[in-house]
Amino acid sequence: MAAGVIGAFTAVLRRELRLAARARAEWLMPPLFFVIVVTLFGLGAKPNDPLLADFAPAILWVGALLAALLTLERLFRADYEDGTLEQIFIAPAPAIAAIAAKLSAHWLLTGLPLALLAAPLAAALGFPSAALPALTAGLALGTPVLSLIGGFAAALTVGLPRAGVLLPLLVLPLVTPIVIFGAGAARAAQSGLPADAPLYFLAAVLVLGLTLLPWATTAALRNAFE
Amino acid sequence: MSLIAVENLAVARGGRTLLRGLDLAVQAGEVLHLRGGNGAGKTSLLEVLCGLRVPLEGAFRQRPEPQALHWLGHKNALNLALTPLENLGFWCGLNSVAEDALLPVLQRLGIERLRHRPCRTLSAGQKRRCALARLLLAPRPLWLLDEPLDGLDAQGLGLFAQLLAEHLGRGGAAIVTSHQPLPPGVPGVREWQLA
Numbered sequence: 001m002a003a004g005v006i007g008a009f010t011a012v013l014r015r016e017l018r019l020a021a022r023a024r025a026e027w028l029m030p031p032l033f034f035v036i037v038v039t040l041f042g043l044g045a046k047p048n049d050p051l052l053a054d055f056a057p058a059i060l061w062v063g064a065l066l067a068a069l070l071t072l073e074r075l076f077r078a079d080y081e082d083g084t085l086e087q088i089f090i091a092p093a094p095a096i097a098a099i100a101a102k103l104s105a106h107w108l109l110t111g112l113p114l115a116l117l118a119a120p121l122a123a124a125l126g127f128p129s130a131a132l133p134a135l136t137a138g139l140a141l142g143t144p145v146l147s148l149i150g151g152f153a154a155a156l157t158v159g160l161p162r163a164g165v166l167l168p169l170l171v172l173p174l175v176t177p178i179v180i181f182g183a184g185a186a187r188a189a190q191s192g193l194p195a196d197a198p199l200y201f202l203a204a205v206l207v208l209g210l211t212l213l214p215w216a217t218t219a220a221l222r223n224a225f226e
Numbered sequence: 227m228s229l230i231a232v233e234n235l236a237v238a239r240g241g242r243t244l245l246r247g248l249d250l251a252v253q254a255g256e257v258l259h260l261r262g263g264n265g266a267g268k269t270s271l272l273e274v275l276c277g278l279r280v281p282l283e284g285a286f287r288q289r290p291e292p293q294a295l296h297w298l299g300h301k302n303a304l305n306l307a308l309t310p311l312e313n314l315g316f317w318c319g320l321n322s323v324a325e326d327a328l329l330p331v332l333q334r335l336g337i338e339r340l341r342h343r344p345c346r347t348l349s350a351g352q353k354r355r356c357a358l359a360r361l362l363l364a365p366r367p368l369w370l371l372d373e374p375l376d377g378l379d380a381q382g383l384g385l386f387a388q389l390l391a392e393h394l395g396r397g398g399a400a401i402v403t404s405h406q407p408l409p410p411g412v413p414g415v416r417e418w419q420l421a
Contacts (some may be wrong), residue, residue, distance in 0.1 A: 004322045011319025015308070022307045083301025090276060091320050092292040098320065225278045 008093035009101045016105035026074070027109040030067040031117055037063040038121045053126035057135065057186035060122055061179050064114045064139060065146060069171060071110050072150040073164045075102060076221060080158045089222060099218045103151045111143030127190070134189030134199070138182040141202040148213040149174050155220035177205060228253050228288050229368045229399045230275060230295075235284035239270045243282060245420065251288070252399045254367070255414055257390065260403045262420030268403040269300065269372055271420070275401065276370045293321075295368040300376065302357040306346035310337060310356045313345060314363065323364045331362045335385065350377035361389065369393065369400040375409075387411040 020027045041059050045052050052059075079085045079102075088098045118139050119132050127135070153170040157163035185198040231251035237244050244267030252258050260268045273279040276297040304313045311328065318325045332338040335355045340348060345356070354377045361369060369390075375383060387409040390400060394414055402408065408415055 007322040008320050011316050014319070015305075015312075015316045018312065019305065019307055078305065081301075082305060083299050083303035084305065086278060086297065086299050086301070087303045087317060088320065089278060090292060090295075090297045093320065093322065225273065226280070 004093035005097040008088075008091065008097040012088075012098045012101035013105055016102060016109070020105075020109050026071060027113075030070050030110050031113045033070060034063050034067040034114055034117055035121065037066065038125065042125060048126075050126065053128070053190075056122050056125040056127040057183040057190070058179075059125065060118050060135065060186075061139075061142075061183045064118065064143065065172070065175060065179065066168075067114055068110050068143060068146050069150065069168055071106065072154050072171070073167055075106055075151055075154045076158045077154075077163070080221075080224060085221060086225070089225070095222070096214055096218045099151075099155075099221065100214045103147055103214060103217065106151060107144045107147040111147050112140075115139035115143050127186075131186060131189035131195075134195040135186040137199055138185040138195075138202060141199065141206050142178045142182040145178050145202075145206050145209045146171075146175055148209040148217075152213050152217045152220060155217045155224070158221065159224045178202065181205075230286075230290050230401075231288040232275070232281075232284060232286050235271075235274065236282040237267055237270045237274050237279075238282040239267070239279075244270055248284070250418075252368070252401060254397045254399050255394050256399050257394065257408070257412055257415045258399075258401045259408055259415050259417045260401065260420060261405075261417060266420040268420060272297075272299075272370050272372050272401065272403060290368050293364075294366055295370060296361050296364075296366045298357055298361070298369070298371045298374055300372045302353045304345045304353055304356055307344060309342050309344055310348075310359075311341040313356065314359055317360055318363060321364060327363055331359050334362060335359050336381075351379055351382055354378055355382060358386065358389070361393070365396075367398045369398065369402075371400060371402045373403055373405070375404050375406060383409040384411070 038059060042052065076085065089095050115136060119136050122132060122135055123129060150171050153167055157166055157170070160166065181198040181201045185195040185202070188198065189195040228251040233249045235248040235250070236246045260271065262268050270279060274281045276295060310332065314328055315325055318328070329338065332341055335358060337352060337355050340352060345353060358374065374386060378386060388411065390412050393400065
């Protein structure tokens with residue numbers, strides 16, 4: 001049984017990475033979108049405006065959230081439409097293994113690049129370099145939660161024809177705590193205060209999400225066949 | 227001994243009851259050919275039998291294990307950006323099946339020359355053959371096939387009859403939906419008309 005679970009997890013993960021390598025535009029889109037949005041904030045503000053550094057945590061967090069939403073709609077839709085999802089649910093290994101692999105792949109291909117990109121973009125906005133670790137740590141803890149919540153919402157809407165419009169409306173209200181504490185950690189570090197408390201809170205939300213949402217996502221996808 | 231048996235089954239789709247009071251059992255060496263007009267509930271019934279859909283009422287008297295049945299839906303479960311080899315290799319990994327059988331199986335189905343081409347460049351019949359290849363990758367006693375003849379050419383129909391006959395000879399069984407009669411050469415076909 002355990003061998004089947006690991007086999008299914010690695011098979012799905014390898015397939016996702018292979019698909020990403022074949023359709024590069026798909027996973028290059030979120031980082032490019034992120035860079036463009038943050039750059040536009042810089043261009044829209046007064047030259048060398050010191051206020052931009054104050055707003056940097058909010059700009060970076062909102063930019064990263066919107067960028068990560070771009071690839072969410074496709075997360076399960078293609079597999080639902082071509083019948084792969086049926087094979088995943090029929091297979092002897094529990095479907096949770098395959099679904100967890102899909103969620104992990106979404107974070108690896110979307111959330112992780114965004115978390116890594118945030119530091120250079122923050123520096124460009126004049127964000128103090130001493131506070132960069134807190135910002136990056138916050139994003140590293142927050143983007144997996146976004147993949148989990150977003151994956152759940154994508155699973156709920158997989159059978160709907162125009163889910164692309166509905167998805168941000170479902171996901172964004174649910175991720176407000178992530179933005180509050182993620183940007184809060186960055187702001188605390190910016191003003192020289194300890195950022196541990198908001199980071200611990202983000203870690204707690206991540207653990208909660210990891211223990212609940214993969215199962216909820218699997219149940220929502222199974223429901224899509226009804 | 228029956229490989230699958232249900233009693234008093236009711237099947238609904240989208241809030242509408244399609245079938246009611248259905249008793250059905252399939253023995254080893256037997257093919258059940260489900261017939262019925264569009265919307266009669268053939269696909270929904272197969273989905274219930276393979277466990278994708280919950281029946282409205284009724285119960286399984288004999289329920290096959292997941293590793294004892296093959297499901298071939300009317301969708302081929304092939305990602306169009308991947309090649310047949312990659313798609314079937316993924317299926318092997320998902321089901322913990324050894325991949326050594328891949329090449330002989332593709333040869334058997336006459337698609338070994340296409341194995342490195344992306345599936346989007348294949349014809350409907352070629353894709354159907356790729357989907358049928360799964361039946362041979364892992365030996366499983368019960369095949370549930372939804373319109374397996376879709377898009378197959380005359381030679382493909384002959385091949386399908388041959389594969390099915392061999393499967394029955396090994397003590398397997400199958401439940402097949404098809405609007406056209408099953409190709410000749412398949413023994414033990416029992417037709418079942420859904421109202």
